Every structure is written in C-alpha cells, then in structure tokens.
Amino acid sequence: TDEILTNTQTCGRGLPSTPFALDALVICPDPSPESTISDPLTLAPWTHAPYCIEAADSPWCVFTNAAAPAGHGISIITTPALAADALSILHSQFDRPFQDPEKAYGTRPYEVRDVPGKGKGAVANQKIEAGRVVLVDHAAVLAAVEYPADVTKEEVQELMREAVARLADPGCILNLSRKGRDEEGVAEVEDLLLTNSFVVPLGGELVMGLFPNLARINHACDPNAFVHFSEVTLAMTIWSARDIEPGEEITISYSDPTATYEERQDALLNIWGFKCTCDMCTAPPAHRGASDTRRRALRQLQKDVIDQAQRGEFREAIQTVEEIFRVVEVEKLTVHMGDMYEIPARLYYHIGDVDRAVEYTKKSLAEARDFGVPGPKGRERIEMLEKIIAGMEGELLAREKGQRGGDGGFDAW
Numbered sequence: 001t002d003e004i005l006t007n008t009q010t011c012g013r014g015l016p017s018t019p020f021a022l023d024a025l026v027i028c029p030d031p032s033p034e035s036t037i038s039d040p041l042t043l044a045p046w047t048h049a050p051y052c053i054e055a056a057d058s059p060w061c062v063f064t065n066a067a068a069p070a071g072h073g074i075s076i077i078t079t080p081a082l083a084a085d086a087l088s089i090l091h092s093q094f095d096r097p098f099q100d101p102e103k104a105y106g107t108r109p110y111e112v113r114d115v116p117g118k119g120k121g122a123v124a125n126q127k128i129e130a131g132r133v134v135l136v137d138h139a140a141v142l143a144a145v146e147y148p149a150d151v152t153k154e155e156v157q158e159l160m161r162e163a164v165a166r167l168a169d170p171g172c173i174l175n176l177s178r179k180g181r182d183e184e185g186v187a188e189v190e191d192l193l194l195t196n197s198f199v200v201p202l203g204g205e206l207v208m209g210l211f212p213n214l215a216r217i218n219h220a221c222d223p224n225a226f227v228h229f230s231e232v233t234l235a236m237t238i239w240s241a242r243d244i245e246p247g248e249e250i251t252i253s254y255s256d257p258t259a260t261y262e263e264r265q266d267a268l269l270n271i272w273g274f275k276c277t278c279d280m281c282t283a284p285p286a287h288r289g290a291s292d293t294r295r296r297a298l299r300q301l302q303k304d305v306i307d308q309a310q311r312g313e314f315r316e317a318i319q320t321v322e323e324i325f326r327v328v329e330v331e332k333l334t335v336h337m338g339d340m341y342e343i344p345a346r347l348y349y350h351i352g353d354v355d356r357a358v359e360y361t362k363k364s365l366a367e368a369r370d371f372g373v374p375g376p377k378g379r380e381r382i383e384m385l386e387k388i389i390a391g392m393e394g395e396l397l398a399r400e401k402g403q404r405g406g407d408g409g410f411d412a413w
C-alpha cells in the first residue's frame with residue numbers, strides 16, 4: 001500500500017520565510033550540547049555558535065539558524081567571510097517576500113507517495129493549472145561543493161552531520177531517500193545530500209542546496225513542472241509548466257531538458273547516480289532517435305539565428321526562429337519561452353513588420369504573466385513589455401492615420 005505523508009509530516013510550514021526576529025531564536029529547539037546558545041544577540045541571525053574545522057587559509061564552519069526559514073531552519077557550510085556575505089541574503093528573505101499569493105495554492109496540491117520504480121514522488125491531489133506555484137521551498141542545507149585540499153573527507157562529513165543535526169527538525173532530512181553509497185565509503189549524511197541536493201548559485205559560487213520538500217520531486221525528461229531558484233530569498237519555486245491532472249505525478253528536469261537521450265542518461269547516472277525510467281527514456285528506440293535528431297537540429301538553429309542576426313540577415317533569421325519554434329513545439333520544450341519570443345519580436349520590428357512584432361511581444365508578455373519570476377523583478381518585466389506593446393500599437397495607429405509614429409517608448413527593441 002502507498003504510504004502517504006501528510007502535510008504535517010512534510011518539512012517545515014511551507015509558508016513564506018519567517019522573519020529573523022528574536023522569537024525565532026527563542027523557539028530554537030534542542031540545540032546540540034556543544035553548541036548551546038551563549039549570546040543570541042551577538043550570534044543573530046545564527047542560533048548556534050559556528051561549528052568549525054581549521055584549514056590553512058580560513059576555517060570552514062557550519063552556520064545555522066535553526067528555526068527560520070519556513071520552520072525547518074537553515075545550515076550553511078562555508079567560510080566565515082562567505083557567511084558574512086550570506087547575512088544580507090538571509091535578512092532580505094523577510095524584507096522581500098517572494099511568494100505571489102495569486103499564483104500559489106493555499107495548501108500543497110500534492111501528496112508524497114510511492115511511485116513505481118522511483119521510490120517516493122509527489123502526486124497531484126487536485127487539478128493544477130499551468131503557470132501556478134506548486135511549492136516554494138527554502139533551503140535547509142547549503143554546502144560548498146569544493147573544499148581546500150587540507151580539509152579531509154571525514155571533516156567534511158562531520159560538518160555535514162552537524163549541519164543537519166542543528167536544524168529544527170533533522171528528521172525531515174534524515175528521512176529522505178538515499179542511494180546507499182556505503183561501500184564507496186560515503187557517510188550516510190553525505191549520501192543524503194548527494195541523492196537529494198540541487199546545485200544552486202550563491203555569492204558567485206555553485207553550492208549544493210538541500211530543499212526538503214523539493215527533494216521528493218522526481219525527474220522526468222518531459223517534465224510537467226520546472227524550478228526557479230532565487231538568490232535573494234534562497235527559495236526554490238516549483239511552477240507547473242502545463243495543466244496537471246489529479247493523480248498525475250509532478251516532475252521536474254534534473255538535467256538540461258534540451259539534451260539528447262544519451263546525454264541525459266549520462267548526466268543522470270554520473271551526477272545523480274540513477275538510471276532514468278521516465279516515459280521518454282523507456283520509449284521505443286526509434287521514437288528516441290527521432291527526438292535526438294530534432295534536438296541536435298535545434299542547437300544548430302540556435303547558433304544560426306545569432307550568426308544571421310549579426311550579419312544583418314534579418315529575414316533569414318526570422319525563418320530560422322520560426323523553425324526553432326516548430327521544433328520546440330514538437331519536442332514540448334515550450335517552458336521558458338518568454339525570452340525566446342523576444343527574438344522574433346525584435347527581428348520583425350527591425351524589418352518594419354510591427355504587427356508581427358506586437359504579436360510576439362504579446363506572447364512574451366503572456367509567458368511572463370504565467371511563468372515569470374514573482375515579486376518586483378517579475379512586475380518590472382511585465383510593465384516593460386506592456387509599455388513596449390503600447391508603444392508599438394501607438395505606432396500602428398499613427399501609421400493608419402498616415403502620421404509618423406516611433407516615439408512610443410520602445411527603443412529597447
């Protein structure tokens with residue numbers, strides 16, 4: 001029988017981040033004995049004294065706020081200098097709320113349950129429309145990918161163990177699935193991080209990010225959802241890329257979704273350590289071969305369009321872009337098309353076809369509204385596109401009346 005984890009068993013409250021207020025320090029549960037809070041005001045927003053190991057250039061430490069964000073807390077394994085940089089990010093988590101209430105579901109629209117051949121997975125418990133926020137998940141552990149040569153493997157594992165133990169609910173990490181790399185000398189907590197982390201950018205570096213709820217979402221080469229990481233809030237948002245029916249599994253892509261079958265298999269096996277059993281990977285070889293041919297062609301077309309535009313061959317570039325859209329449609333790679341629609345919009349504007357330029361800018365606007373980044377950045381982009389459309393429509397109207405248009409505020413094109 002399926003074991004269903006209820007919302008109370010999932011990690012954290014699943015709400016926007018909690019302010020780093022002093023009450024967050026007070027509710028810090030069960031700190032490990034050697035990290036007793038001696039002076040919370042000095043440590044703020046950390047709830048524990050950093051746990052460090054010495055290295056030649058700088059110590060490497062675990063910095064923890066055990067209660068926020070989202071109730072499960074966060075531990076960062078880094079150097080004191082980088083942790084100081086991270087402080088401004090942590091504070092801005094509560095300064096700038098990320099979630100767009102209009103796009104988010106009040107309660108989680110899925111359940112975690114057994115999925116054949118993949119362990120557990122997230123299964124929709126209601127219809128999820130395209131362009132909605134399925135989940136906003138805050139990092140519980142952020143760990144460096146690389147350490148200096150004089151830091152031993154055992155010391156890194158010790159930092160990882162401490163990072164998890166100091167969280168408000170270490171169980172929400174320790175209960176996650178792990179591949180079982182014991183024979184390779186990989187400690188349990190490292191195995192958990194390797195099985196469940198996503199690489200994210202932080203302060204100019206790439207780090208491993210463990211998001212306890214995202215960690216239940218399986219990979220598919222033709223996913224129905226996608227993720228966006230915000231370096232401002234350290235939150236990972238999962239968006240539905242198309243309508244998802246009740247009972248359907250929610251999936252994201254762990255690898256480059258435009259890669260060919262072999263490339264995807266290699267990446268999933270080498271980086272993630274599993275053999276993909278998604279629908280696309282188990283499709284008949286002829287079907288996979290046809291898909292690979294289209295994907296290789298797509299890469300060439302993407303290069304061609306840049307070369308043609310640089311040579312000023314706008315009409316040829318437009319034909320290439322139209323061909324790109326055709327392939328993208330067949331391969332169902334339509335997610336994240338917002339930026340791509342701007343290319344034909346600009347090209348059509350360049351050759352004086354303002355009608356088509358408006359058409360493509362409107363597509364870009366629709367994508368930005370449905371899938372754009374929430375918050376001020378997203379709104380800025382929507383406003384910019386609205387302004388450009390209004391400017392071009394003004395130009396069309398002026399042309400109809402036989403007047404000269406062109407000062408409509410769309411110089412960006």
Ligand SMILES: C[S@@+](CC[C@H](N)C(=O)[O-])C[C@H]1O[C@@H](n2cnc3c(N)ncnc32)[C@H](O)[C@@H]1O
Nearest residue numbers: 118119120177196215216218219274276277278
């Ligand atoms: C981040 S976890 C996803 C949740 C996991 N299934 C669980 O039970 O908690 C990644 C692991 O899920 C499994 N997995 C995810 N996507 C898969 C797929 N497309 N095919 C086979 N296994 C998959 C692999 O075992 C992988 O190591």
